[in-house]
Amino acid sequence: MVGAAFHAEGGERDGGGRWTSLDATADVSIQRDGVGAFGSLVWRRADPSGGPISDDFGIVVQASAYLPETDWEIFARYDVYIPDPDLPMSDPFNTVTVGANWYIHGQAARFTFDVVYFVDDSDGTAFRSLLGSAVVGYFGSDEPGQTLVRAQFQLLF
Numbered sequence: 634m635v636g637a638a639f640h641a642e643g644g645e646r647d648g649g650g651r652w653t654s655l656d657a658t659a660d661v662s663i664q665r666d667g668v669g670a671f672g673s674l675v676w677r678r679a680d681p682s683g684g685p686i687s688d689d690f691g692i693v694v695q696a697s698a699y700l701p702e703t704d705w706e707i708f709a710r711y712d713v714y715i716p717d718p719d720l721p722m723s724d725p726f727n728t729v730t731v732g733a734n735w736y737i738h739g740q741a742a743r744f745t746f747d748v749v750y751f752v753d754d755s756d757g758t759a760f761r762s763l764l765g766s767a768v769v770g771y772f773g774s775d776e777p778g779q780t781l782v783r784a785q786f787q788l789l790f
Contacts (some may be wrong), residue, residue, distance in 0.1 A: 634662045650682025660693075667699035687717035692734040710749075727752035732783075741789045749781040 636659070643653035660673035675691035692715070697708035710730040717725045732747025754777045 636660050636662075646682050652682050653680045654678070655680075667701070669695075669697040671695040671697075687720050687722060689717055690715040704736045706736070708732055708734070724753065743787045744784070745787070746784045747782075749783065751777065751781070752766040753777050756781075 638656075638658050640656040641653070642656075643651060645651055655678040656676070658673060658675045660671065662671045663669065665764045671693070672695075673691075673693040675693075677689045678686065680686045684784070690733040691712065693710065693712040695708060697706055707732070712728050714724070714726040728749050728751055730747050730749045732745060735744045735746075736742070737744060754775050756766075
């Protein structure tokens with residue numbers, strides 16, 4: 634499968650001035666004989682009123698494999714957020730993820746468990762504002778090598 638999307642948004646700021654945001658993504662996914670691969674490239678151009686224009690990028694690469702004669706799938710993923718190098722806090726932010734899906738009732742009920750390793754510290758990146766947010770659920774750190782453990786259950790009905 635191959636996919637692409639584009640999004641444009643803009644508006645007026647409360648204090649005056651206009652802002653715009655342009656986003657685009659392209660991805661490819663391949664699955665054959667229980668083995669899968671996925672890759673994605675994301676671009677965002679932010680043009681805040683009165684601020685510098687920034688071009689940020691993201692890359693995701695993932696591979697997965699079903700374990701024969703089981704309801705389990707293992708996966709590994711690498712992703713990197715690359716902020717505009719001309720802006721403050723522009724260090725890239727890399728993560729590596731490994732995990733497993735347990736398909737309890739086919740695709741209708743699934744339990745996912747994964748471990749995310751933050752290769753870089755988050756303080757030098759523009760991503761820090763998201764990492765420190767309770768909305769996302771991550772805590773930022775000035776130390777590289779942080780680890781995040783996640784679990785989730787998905788039910789399709």
